[in-house]
Amino acid sequence: MIKKVILFNVFIFRVLLASAVPGMLISGADSTLGESSEKKAKLNVLLITADDLDRNSLGCYGSSVKDISPNIDKFAERALRFNHAFVNAAICVPSRGVLATGLYGHNSGVNGFVKMKDGSSIPLLMELLRNDGYYLGILGKVGHSTPKRDFKWDYEKDQHELGDGRSPQLYYERIKEFLTLSKNSEKPFYLMVNSHDPHRPYHVPTEELKNGAEKPSRIYSPDEIQVPGFVTDLPQVRTEISYYYNSVKRLDDTFGKTIQALEESGLAENTLILFVSDNGIAIPFAKANTYHASNRTPFIISWPGVTKKGSVNSKDFISTIDYLPTVLEAVNIPQSQKTEGRSLVPLLKGTSQLGRDKVYTQIDYKNGGGPTPMRAIQTKQYSYIFNAWADGERVYANNNEGLTMKAMEAAAGTNAAAAERVNTFRIRVPEEFYDLEKDPNCLKNLVNDPKVQKDLEVYRKDLEGWMTKTNDPLISVYLKRSSKDKMVAEFYKVYPEAQAFDVSKPNYSGKKGKGKVKEDE
Numbered sequence: 422m423i424k425k426v427i428l429f430n431v432f433i434f435r436v437l438l439a440s441a442v443p444g445m446l447i448s449g450a451d452s453t454l455g456e457s458s459e460k461k462a463k464l465n466v467l468l469i470t471a472d473d474l475d476r477n478s479l480g481c482y483g484s485s486v487k488d489i490s491p492n493i494d495k496f497a498e499r500a501l502r503f504n505h506a507f508v509n510a511a512i513c514v515p516s517r518g519v520l521a522t523g524l525y526g527h528n529s530g531v532n533g534f535v536k537m538k539d540g541s542s543i544p545l546l547m548e549l550l551r552n553d554g555y556y557l558g559i560l561g562k563v564g565h566s567t568p569k570r571d572f573k574w575d576y577e578k579d580q581h582e583l584g585d586g587r588s589p590q591l592y593y594e595r596i597k598e599f600l601t602l603s604k605n606s607e608k609p610f611y612l613m614v615n616s617h618d619p620h621r622p623y624h625v626p627t628e629e630l631k632n633g634a635e636k637p638s639r640i641y642s643p644d645e646i647q648v649p650g651f652v653t654d655l656p657q658v659r660t661e662i663s664y665y666y667n668s669v670k671r672l673d674d675t676f677g678k679t680i681q682a683l684e685e686s687g688l689a690e691n692t693l694i695l696f697v698s699d700n701g702i703a704i705p706f707a708k709a710n711t712y713h714a715s716n717r718t719p720f721i722i723s724w725p726g727v728t729k730k731g732s733v734n735s736k737d738f739i740s741t742i743d744y745l746p747t748v749l750e751a752v753n754i755p756q757s758q759k760t761e762g763r764s765l766v767p768l769l770k771g772t773s774q775l776g777r778d779k780v781y782t783q784i785d786y787k788n789g790g791g792p793t794p795m796r797a798i799q800t801k802q803y804s805y806i807f808n809a810w811a812d813g814e815r816v817y818a819n820n821n822e823g824l825t826m827k828a829m830e831a832a833a834g835t836n837a838a839a840a841e842r843v844n845t846f847r848i849r850v851p852e853e854f855y856d857l858e859k860d861p862n863c864l865k866n867l868v869n870d871p872k873v874q875k876d877l878e879v880y881r882k883d884l885e886g887w888m889t890k891t892n893d894p895l896i897s898v899y900l901k902r903s904s905k906d907k908m909v910a911e912f913y914k915v916y917p918e919a920q921a922f923d924v925s926k927p928n929y930s931g932k933k934g935k936g937k938v939k940e941d942e
Contacts, residue, residue, distance in 0.1 A: 463554070463609035464724075464752050465692040468520075469679055470613070471672050472513065472562065472586075472620035473708055473821075474698035475649060476719045478669050485647055486666055488639055492677030493696065497721050500694070501728040501769060504735040506720030507780045507799060509742050511700035512709050512787060516741065517566045521545045523745030523760030526785055527893050529568065533786025537568045544758050545569060546745045547611065553754050556608040558599045561586045561615035576602060584633035586617025587624075587671060591633065593678035600686040609752075610688075616675045619668030621703050621821065626667070637671035650862035651706040651714055653839040657828035665702065693751055695722045697741065703821035705829070705846045709787050711797035711806050712863050713855070716740075716782045724751065728769050737768055737777035738800070761891065781887050787819050791922030794895050794912075798884050804855045804863060805880035809898045810916075811849035812909045815924040818847070851902050854880070 476482050479490045481497040482504075508516045510526055518531025522543055526532030529543060537543065545568060547557050558576035559566060561583055567574070578595045580586040592614065603610040626640050643659035646666050652658060676696070683689050698718045701707035707714040720739065722728060742762035749756045750764040767774050784795040794809040810817075826843075833840035845866075854870075854877050855863040867873050888896040898915055901907040913920055 465603075465609050465688055466550075466611045466748055466752065467679075467683060467692050467694045468611075468613045469676060469694070469696045470517075470562070470615045471696075471698040471719075472615065472617050473700060473703045474619055474669065474672065474719070475702035475707065475714060476698065476717045477649070477714075478619075478666065478702070479719055481721070482719060486641065486645060489666060489669060490673045490676075492673045492680065493719075493721070496676070496680060496694070496696065496723065497731075499730045500721050500723035501732045501734065503720040503722075503737070503739055504733060505738045505801070506697070506718050507716040507738070507740040507782060508698070508700055508718050509716070509740050509780070509782050510784060511707070511711065511715035511782070512784065513562070513699050514565050515785070516699040517562070518568050519741050520744050521547065521566065521568050523742065523758075523762055525742065525761055525781075525891055525893075526783060527895070528761065528891060531568050532783075534788050535786075536570050539570065541569065545572060546748060547572065547574070549749065549754055549758075550611045550752070551575075553752070554608055555752075556603045556606045556610045558603070558610065558612040559615070560592060560595055560599075560613070561617055566613060566615060580617055581632065583617075584635060585631060586615075586620075587634035587668075587675075589635060589671065589674040589678040592616075592675050593682050596679055596682035597685070600682065600688060604686070604688075614679050616672050618672035618675065619665055619702075621823065623661070623664035624667035624671060625664050635671065635674075637667045638674050639667075639670050641666040641670070649702065649704070649707070649714065651712065651842075651864070652704055652825055653829050653832065653836065653842055655828045655832055655836075655839065657831075658825045661704075661824040661828075690725050693722070693724045693748075695720070695744075703823070704825040705822055705842070706863070708821050709784065709819045711782045711784055711795045713799065713804055713857060713861060714863075716780075716797075716799065722769065724769055729771060732771075734768060737774065738780050739765060739768070739777065740780040740782075742780075779883070781884075789820065790818065791919050792916040793817060794898075794916065796884060796888065796893070796895060796899070798880055798887075799857075802856065802858050803876060803880060804853075804857055805877070805884060806853040807884060807899055807902065808849040808851055808853070809895055809908070809912050810919065811851050812905060812912075813848065813850075816847050817849055851905075851908065 478484050479493055481494045481502060509519045510516045514534050515526045515531050518526060518529055522529040530537045551557055557574045559574045560578050561580055563577050563579045576599050584591045599612060624637055641663045643663045646663045648654040648658055648662055683692060697720055701714045706712050743765050746756055746760050746762050746764040747766060750766045779798055779800045782797045784793060786792050795806060797804060797806040829839040829843050833843050852868045853866045854868045856867060888899060894915055898908055898911045901911045
């Protein structure tokens with residue numbers, strides 16, 4: 422009887438205390454304040470991005486280059502890896518704009534090297550997380566990853582504070598500092614770690630390191646690397662690609678130091694980690710285009726207790742448009758704003774989703790040179806591309822061509838394969854259609870092949886439906902594609918600024934009469 426009275430009195434005391442201190446838990450013997458418990462339960466989010474990384478460069482995605490990515494490969498062994506993952510825009514700023522807004526570029530306004538309109542009502546993922554009590558940090562690519570001019574991160578360190586964005590040790594030190602500040606704030610964290618590798622300039626072993634950059638842990642020679650199948654295998658191409666692999670190696674070094682810092686903090690078991698690239702390698706037929714190599718990305722995600730270690734999803738097509746709704750669901754923030762992707766949480770938990778058989782990609786503006794709008798559909802079998810600017814006269818060029826394009830142009834007079842690649846890259850046709858199962862490097866355009874016309878028409882209608890659904894302003898140009906003259910006239914109507922640019926020179930000249938622009942895509 423005495424025992425019952427004591428228990429009753431304890432119960433009454435807890436009820437009274439709970440009414441005096443809102444949020445007090447009363448059900449457990451070691452109950453604590455509800456607010457503190459909620460903070461402990463909040464999932465941290467670590468997003469790690471590479472800059473201009475071809476997915477196939479990594480060991481876990483089939484690279485034959487020795488020792489290229491042991492840290493990323495080790496992470497993949499305890500995470501979920503997607504084999505059909507894509508970015509929606511293969512240029513840095515619009516690609517990162519998709520991550521931050523969950524919207525395609527023509528709807529967020531981030532469709533080139535631009536910010537969102539001042540006063541935009543479109544919420545950023547970071548804003549939604551801050552409203553829910555998160556401590557926000559970013560390392561590297563700050564301007565490129567922050568779509569609003571007036572948005573400020575709680576903690577930010579940019580390229581010049583990170584050894585030119587190429588110092589694994591400085592990334593490690595800054596992450597340790599951020600995690601300490603996050604702990605002291607008693608808030609969950611959202612941290613975006615952006616490596617500047619393997620963006621140009623690549624690491625050239627004979628050149629002096631600048632601005633605090635570190636040497637990669639391994640240097641590659643031209644005979645050790647693999648040349649992407651969408652460019653011509655030439656000596657100078659091999660030389661440049663070997664420099665690229667040096668930078669990929671340093672990216673992996675940075676990734677390893679990032680994970681080390683997280684594990685040393687004791688927060689790894691309550692942190693969702695995602696690794697992606699913002700676009701493909703900065704050579705022809707990849708970055709700043711809509712080819713298969715332009716948009717495919719590594720997508721490796723670990724959510725302790727949810728994702729299965731060492732698992733691989735080779736069925737579903739996903740893209741970075743799905744990132745924002747995925748994070749919101751994972752951290753239990755109700756989604757009230759419009760997004761154009763879908764949460765991947767069901768896939769992370771091992772269940773299935775319908776409609777995961779395609780992704781849509783786009784380019785609008787490069788860094789200079791005028792608008793070159795493109796739209797594309799990627800599926801397992803085909804890639805369909807619409808080039809709204811391609812009239813047979815306009816010449817495509819960008820500021821990421823490097824030694825690879827120079828080598829192919831120099832060889833074009835005697836090397837038929839190089840000549841074909843150069844001509845295809847410079848002078849596009851309005852429509853391109855590739856069989857990815859037979860031709861993953863997109864070398865043979867099937868748009869005029871009578872055997873695939875029924876399939877082609879299905880893709881044409883599909884793209885039209887997507888453009889209509891998303892209010893894409895390019896739709897009026899697309900609907901006139903069967904007439905070159907009408908299509909061109911509509912292109913200039915939708916993009917009047919295009920007329921101010923030189924359309925005939927095979928170089929990156931920007932506006933008529935102007936010089937080159939700096940390489941910072």
